[in-house]
Structures are given as C-alpha cells and as structure tokens.
Amino acid sequence: MIAGLFRFNGGVKPETHKNESADTPIRTAPLPARLLVPLRQSARTTARCIVEPGQKVLKGERIGEPDDALSTAVHAPTSGTVIGIELHTMAHASGLGTRCVIIEPDGEDRWIEPRPGDLSGAPREEQLAWLRDCGVVGLGGATFPSHIKVGRGTGIDTLVLNGAECEPWITCDDRLMRERADSILAGAVLLKSLVGAQRIVVGIEDNKPEAIAAMEQAAGALDADIRITAIPAIYPAGGEKQLIRVLTGIEIPHGKLGGDFGVQCFNVGTAHAVHRAIVHGEPLISRVVTLTGNVAEAGNVEALIGTPIADLLEQAGPREDTDRILLGGPMMGFEMPQGDVPLAKGSNCVIACSPALFPPPPPEMNCIRCGACARACPADLQPFELYWFSRAKNFGKAQEYHLFDCIECGCCAYVCPSHIRLVDYYRFSKSEIWARERDKAAADAARDRFEFRNERQEREKREKAERLAAKAAATKAKLAESAQAGSGDKGGDGEAKPAADDAKAALIAAALERAKQQKAQVQAKNTDNLSPAQAAQVDAAEARRNGATDAEAAPDTPKEAPEQN
Amino acid sequence: MLSSPFVRKPASVQQVMLTVLVALLPAVALYVWQFGPGIVANLLIASIAAVAGEAFVLWLRGKPVAIYVTDLSAVVTGWLIALTFPTIIPAWILVLATLLAIIAVKHLYGGLGQNPFNPAMAAFCLMIVAYPSAMSQWPPAGWTDLGTHLHLIFGGSLDAVTGATPLDALRTGLRGSATVHSVRTGEAFGLFGGRGWEWIGIGYVLGGLFMLWRRVITWHLPTAFLVAMAIIAALFWGYDPARFASPLFHLASGGTLLAAFFIVTDPVSGATTPRGKLIFATGVAVLAYLIRNFGAYPDGIAFAVLLMNVCVPLIDMKTQPPVFGHKGQ
Numbered sequence A: 001m002i003a004g005l006f007r008f009n010g011g012v013k014p015e016t017h018k019n020e021s022a023d024t025p026i027r028t029a030p031l032p033a034r035l036l037v038p039l040r041q042s043a044r045t046t047a048r049c050i051v052e053p054g055q056k057v058l059k060g061e062r063i064g065e066p067d068d069a070l071s072t073a074v075h076a077p078t079s080g081t082v083i084g085i086e087l088h089t090m091a092h093a094s095g096l097g098t099r100c101v102i103i104e105p106d107g108e109d110r111w112i113e114p115r116p117g118d119l120s121g122a123p124r125e126e127q128l129a130w131l132r133d134c135g136v137v138g139l140g141g142a143t144f145p146s147h148i149k150v151g152r153g154t155g156i157d158t159l160v161l162n163g164a165e166c167e168p169w170i171t172c173d174d175r176l177m178r179e180r181a182d183s184i185l186a187g188a189v190l191l192k193s194l195v196g197a198q199r200i201v202v203g204i205e206d207n208k209p210e211a212i213a214a215m216e217q218a219a220g221a222l223d224a225d226i227r228i229t230a231i232p233a234i235y236p237a238g239g240e241k242q243l244i245r246v247l248t249g250i251e252i253p254h255g256k257l258g259g260d261f262g263v264q265c266f267n268v269g270t271a272h273a274v275h276r277a278i279v280h281g282e283p284l285i286s287r288v289v290t291l292t293g294n295v296a297e298a299g300n301v302e303a304l305i306g307t308p309i310a311d312l313l314e315q316a317g318p319r320e321d322t323d324r325i326l327l328g329g330p331m332m333g334f335e336m337p338q339g340d341v342p343l344a345k346g347s348n349c350v351i352a353c354s355p356a357l358f359p360p361p362p363p364e365m366n367c368i369r370c371g372a373c374a375r376a377c378p379a380d381l382q383p384f385e386l387y388w389f390s391r392a393k394n395f396g397k398a399q400e401y402h403l404f405d406c407i408e409c410g411c412c413a414y415v416c417p418s419h420i421r422l423v424d425y426y427r428f429s430k431s432e433i434w435a436r437e438r439d440k441a442a443a444d445a446a447r448d449r450f451e452f453r454n455e456r457q458e459r460e461k462r463e464k465a466e467r468l469a470a471k472a473a474a475t476k477a478k479l480a481e482s483a484q485a486g487s488g489d490k491g492g493d494g495e496a497k498p499a500a501d502d503a504k505a506a507l508i509a510a511a512l513e514r515a516k517q518q519k520a521q522v523q524a525k526n527t528d529n530l531s532p533a534q535a536a537q538v539d540a541a542e543a544r545r546n547g548a549t550d551a552e553a554a555p556d557t558p559k560e561a562p563e564q565n
Numbered sequence B: 001m002l003s004s005p006f007v008r009k010p011a012s013v014q015q016v017m018l019t020v021l022v023a024l025l026p027a028v029a030l031y032v033w034q035f036g037p038g039i040v041a042n043l044l045i046a047s048i049a050a051v052a053g054e055a056f057v058l059w060l061r062g063k064p065v066a067i068y069v070t071d072l073s074a075v076v077t078g079w080l081i082a083l084t085f086p087t088i089i090p091a092w093i094l095v096l097a098t099l100l101a102i103i104a105v106k107h108l109y110g111g112l113g114q115n116p117f118n119p120a121m122a123a124f125c126l127m128i129v130a131y132p133s134a135m136s137q138w139p140p141a142g143w144t145d146l147g148t149h150l151h152l153i154f155g156g157s158l159d160a161v162t163g164a165t166p167l168d169a170l171r172t173g174l175r176g177s178a179t180v181h182s183v184r185t186g187e188a189f190g191l192f193g194g195r196g197w198e199w200i201g202i203g204y205v206l207g208g209l210f211m212l213w214r215r216v217i218t219w220h221l222p223t224a225f226l227v228a229m230a231i232i233a234a235l236f237w238g239y240d241p242a243r244f245a246s247p248l249f250h251l252a253s254g255g256t257l258l259a260a261f262f263i264v265t266d267p268v269s270g271a272t273t274p275r276g277k278l279i280f281a282t283g284v285a286v287l288a289y290l291i292r293n294f295g296a297y298p299d300g301i302a303f304a305v306l307l308m309n310v311c312v313p314l315i316d317m318k319t320q321p322p323v324f325g326h327k328g329q
Helices: A126-132 A146-151 A172-180 A181-195 A209-222 A238-249 A268-279 A307-316 A370-375 A383-391 A395-400 A411-415 A422-489 A495-526 A532-551 B014-035 B036-058 B065-069 B075-083 B091-109 B121-132 B146-153 B166-175 B180-184 B199-212 B220-239 B247-251 B256-263 B274-294 B300-319
Strands: A035-037 A063-067 A082-087 A095-105 A158-163 A199-205 A225-231 A261-268 A287-293 A298-302 A324-329 A349-353
Touching: A035 A082, A082 A225, A082 A307, A126 A146, A126 B036, A146 A268, A158 A181, A158 A268, A172 A181, A172 A238, A172 A268, A172 A287, A181 A209, A181 A261, A181 A268, A181 A298, A199 A209, A199 A238, A209 A225, A209 A411, A209 A495, A225 A238, A238 A370, A261 A268, A268 A287, A298 A307, A298 A411, A307 A324, A307 B036, A324 B075, A370 A383, A370 A411, A370 B014, A383 A395, A383 A422, A395 A422, A395 B166, A411 A422, A422 B036, A422 B199, A532 B220, B014 B036, B014 B075, B014 B256, B036 B065, B036 B075, B036 B091, B075 B091, B075 B121, B075 B256, B091 B121, B121 B300, B199 B247, B199 B256, B220 B247, B220 B274, B256 B274, B256 B300, B274 B300
Parallel strands: A158 A199, A158 A261, A199 A225, A287 A349
Antiparallel strands: A035 A095, A082 A095, A287 A298, A324 A349
C-alpha cells in the first residue's frame, strides 16, 4: 500500500492529547442566542454586506456578496432576523475587528427555497462559480477560496487530500473521516475532476487507525484511483508542503504553489464542504470544531459559523481554573483575543487552558548554539542563526538565511533547551522587513510624485513660454503684415517708427552721461588733500587695479600659472 | 499575550549540561582507579572556582545569578579543565585557569553562548604557555595515594615523582635518536596508548556514546575528528614507522578521545552545520597531529581547537545547508 514514503527533515513529536476528544461522535451544537457572522470569511478579503438590520433571513440565504477576485459569499447559518451589522473582534491573533452580521435566530432553522439540485454534471465554470457562491474556502485554517485554488489547476497530476491533522489536541478531521468518509471522498472525486488530476492520494497520520480504516472502506466502494496512505505521525506532517513532500517527494519552494508542480492539496473538511455544495447545494454555514483542553467533556461539535466561541465552549463544560482560551492547536494557534469572538470557517479547535495543562514558559536563557532547532526545522533552516540576526536587527542577513522560508510551525521553539521564543523573533523580523518595504514603497511613491510635480511645473512653464512666444510672433507677424498692408496706402507711417527709436536712444545717452558725471564727482572726494606720499600710494594702487583689470579683461594671458610638476 | 507555540519539550540547558557531566563520570571513575582520587579533589576545586567566578561576573553584569549559575555550564567548563590538567598541578594554577576561562574567555565575550573560543582549551593554552613546567608534571599510572596528591596540589613539593605523559616521552625520545619502537617499550606506555590513559580513553568513549544516545551531540564531530586523526597518523606512519607512531597510538593517547567527544563537540565555539562540523573536526585533528609531531608542545589539541575556533564563522557561513524547496538550486 505504501509505495515508498518520503521524509522531511526534523519535526517534533509533542504529546498528542487526541484521546480526550477523539472517541465521542460529532454532536450538533445547539442554536446560540445570537450569531455574529463575520463578513471576512476568506483569506484577505471581506464580502460586501447585502442585508440590513431588521431584515428577515432564511438559512442559507446570502448575506454577503463576493466583492473581488479573492472573496467568497457569506450566508445566514440559520433563519432569523438581522439585528445589527457592527464591528466585532474576529478570530485572529491581532484582535482586530471585522464587520459582522448579527442574526437573532427564530428557532425554526428554515432553509431558503428553492435549493438548487445536483451540480456535479454542470460545466466546470459553473461549478467553480457555485463554489464561490457557496462560500467554500479551505477549512485547514488558511481559508483560501477553493474556487481559486481549483481554478488555477492546469497540468495537475495528483490531488492530495490532507487528513494528517498533526497538531496536538485537534480531532475534528479525524472524527469527520471516521463518520463521513463517503462524503469526503465524493468531494475529493469532484475536486479531482475540477482540477483535472489523474489520481487522489489521501495522507492520514498513522495515529488515526479508525479514520484510515473508514476512509479505506469508503475508497473501496468508489470506482476511482484513490490511495489512502498512513504517514508517520510527526508534527508538522499536516503542513501542506510537508504532506506533499511525504506523499510525492516533491519539495515546493517558498513562493511557489503545489499547482506549479502538478499537485493540488485540499483539507478533508474542504472536500466535505465541496460535496455538500455541489451535490446538495448547501452553502458552507457550519463546520466541525474540537472543544477540548481543561474541560469536563471534550469532543467535537458541528457548529454554525458565527457561534460565539464562549457559547461553544460552554458545551464542553470548562473547568474553574481555565485561564485563557486557545484557538487552533497549541503549536500554531493563538490565544483568543480579549473579548468573545465568533467561530470562523478556519477555526478548527478551541482549547481551554489551565496553568497545569499549559504552564507559562520558563525564562529565556542564552542560546548555546546546540543546533536542536536546526535538527527539528522542517524547512531545513538554521533557526539559531535567524535568531542571532533577528536579535541584532540584521534583517538583511536574516533574509539571506531564508527567513521567509520559515513556516512558523514552532518546532524550533518547542525543542529549544534555552526556552527562547524563537518564532516570535522571526515574526518580529518579518514584520520589520514588511514595514520597511512599505516605507520604501511609500518613499518611492512620494519621490515619484515629487518628480512628476516638478516635471509638470517645468512643462507648464515651458508651454507658457512657448505660448507667449508664439503669441508674440503672431503679433509681430500681424503687425508686420498690417505694416506691409499699410505701407501700400499710408506712406507716412514707415518713417514714424525710426524717429521714435532715435528719441529713445537720445534719452538713454543723456542718462548715461548723468551717471558718469555723478560717478566722477563721488570718486574724487577723499583724494582732495593728500600728501605727496599718499598720492603716490593711491597712484600705485590705481595702477595695480588697472593692471588686474587688464589681466582679467584678457583671459588668454595666464596669471601666475602654477607649475604643474 | 503569549504566542505560539504554547507547548515545549521538557528540555533545558541545565539538562544538557547535566548529561555532559554524567557522561564524564565513567572516565572520572577510571581515572580514580588508575591514578588515584586526586582527580576528584581537582574536579571539586575547579567546580568551586568556576561557579564562584561565574556568580561573581553575573552579579557584576547585573544578570539573574541563580538562574544562570544553575545552568551548570560553568561546572562543565571546570570539569573539562580539571580533566585536561595534570592531577598534581598546584591548586592555585587550576583556580587561576578556571577563573580566566570563566571570566575572560566566557564572560568578557558576553557569557554563555557568545564566546568564540572554547574556555577550557583557552585556559589550557594560557597555562601551558605561562607555567610550562608545572603543566608537564604528570603522575605515573598506579600512583594513587591521595595524601601525596593533596600535598602536591596544595603547594608541597616532592622530588622525582613525576613521569612524562606518553606523548611527551615519545617526543623527547624521538628528539634523541630513539625509534618509536624503542621509546614505546618505556614504562609510560601500555598496550596501545599510554599506560592508564588507555582505560580513561575507554571511559570517554562510553560517555560519548551516552551523549550520542541522548542526542546531546551528533555523530559528525567525533567521527570526523577520529577518522581524520587516524588517516593523517596512518599516512605518516606508513611513510616511516620508526619516526611516527601508529594511528592507534595517536587515537588512544593524550587528549584525543576526550577531545573527540567532549572538546570539539562544544556547540558554542564550534561549527554548527553538518558539513561545517566535519570540516571543523577534521581541521582540529590535522592541526593537532602536526603540532604533536612538528610543533613545540607534546599535545596540540588545545591549540588546534583555538585555531579552528577562529575559522568557525567562515566555515558556518560557507556550509549552510540548502533549505526546503531550494535543494539542487
């Protein structure tokens, strides 16, 4: 079955803590009192709101319209009333707000009618548009719009289905594979035909034997080239590029996409959503999320997008000493920002923390260059070198040592015996570099603007001068023309002008004469009563000055030309 | 607010250093067996001096003393110094060497992790240059009386008790007109290395294997060091066995095994990339061999290590492994 697996360097094996939540079936989370549906549901873009407060909406009704190439539609997760559209903290480490449509459910959970039928036979373009309109994005966490990822696919050979789920604590994909393997694989087959792949390879970490068995059984029932592959459970085997490496041997460099190498990778949850969208016409309005950690009853629930996380966690019964809540896994997740946040499409896990489960990190010690980080780095970086450069704010050097190939998986910080928060140093360096690039771009733009303005002013001046000159020339020509024309019938005008010129010249000559006289009067004053010696000095000075003036007046004569040896 | 990762492996610098100390224990035990318990006194003296010096400088630098002293890195330095110095060295030289290693070589460069030179080797070089005679007084094997050791350590003097190390004896013999063979029948020599030293060497190998198992060190440095030493010794030996000792002798004598597992493996002052480690260890081995045979000192490892320490930044820079997705570019 395993036709030779490849390996990536490093990786770590943190305690998995999967048993806490993996053994109970997926439950449906009850309707919360209010849903806060973020309009920002796909990577980088926000949908345009198309509902107003007070408006009634039905389950699956579109409330956000895709606004640009990267955006996808957003839907009402249940029927009810829109009671507001306001900024609310989103499920992101930044703690920034995003516009949310607040819906008060009416409890009827009534679907919008009519619901479209099976689109699996429709043309490709239609299916892609439908995926966008159903708001299908990558459910692995990055929430990249699926229709774009699928749409880019040309020359794809292999469709990789990511069921690795390598982060500790998270079991939502595991449960999904155990319970809905048929739907996942049906979605995978749809994706395969959409990207034009030849085969499907599913990678599942070997610590999920039940999921592997369920998927194998489902694959057996399908008439398609599907290979279910158990891969070694080493974090971060579920990283897209790591999984592709393990399954196909291809190393996709930073900045390149799987599609460039004939591989396209989708999370199992995404495949499930694709199936629901294309075959059942259902938009993506819910997802399976793991509730675990310091709780009485860990498990997985299928929750509506927009459910407040705190309401969700209540299902699992968080214990008294819960001090903070993590969204995502402990290796790459983030602490829930101040204030409650709603469930987003990329939220796969909610972990209640206690000081006992997640103790505060010990103080940072000095780096001893032991190289444990380099041995653990799945990107083959030298993390401690990046740390030294980041610490020294030597960002250029950090970039030279491939800072941007870092995937922030946290393996280096996990193994560091000096407890250095290595990933934070890389995040710092990256943000500094981005900030500088932004500054540079802004400065470049300002300079361009300035230069353009100067050029424009020059041009305007030039044009004005040209215009004036043209006008003057035109006037002259006109005058000359009229003079020419006039000379024919009025002979006297021809002599009048030279006469005026003569008068002007006489005036100028008179003025010059006056100036000369004034100068002569002023000059003589302090040399009236001089002794003969003084007179001689004045004469000498006068002579020198005249000599100098003569020399200047004759630039060809070299003045004390220095010897050029 | 903290950021990911929120979990970490229960590893610490203290554990790393403790592993190194534990790995040194077999050699220390064999040392006691062959040369008497004097070494334990030296280990204690060096440890105390190292910790005291470390605590003092940390206090001067305004660093949290308790956290850093308990990382045990100073104790490791102290032990390596004690193990590379003659057992009957006067205590004040040992203390001076340890303080210099900790204060000058380590902390003046910024403390743990920042020193470009191996502190123990720098201390050894300083002392062998400053006190050459005291540094070449080695007790002969089987000379195990603790009282005499302590007497000598704390400033006493005895006449004509010391012997030369095998490397020293070989060197002195060859300066005369003896051959390797005739020198090696002398009493400083055992089966294939120095008498007594062979056993301690086995202790270092055991400790080294323990550290490899615990993943404190990687195979690159010891392997490259021993292989390079064996190859260069074999070349000269093959050329003239009467003038150059066998590879086995060079591997088993002097600081070779200690250096292979405990000295060249110092991560702070050594190369860190896989290929860099191979180059670094090979360089140390070749230089050490050349100094042993053609230089002014009987054992050249300390000088070789310092010389190669200087090259580490260049070696590391030029041996960066290709990163994920950039292989074959």
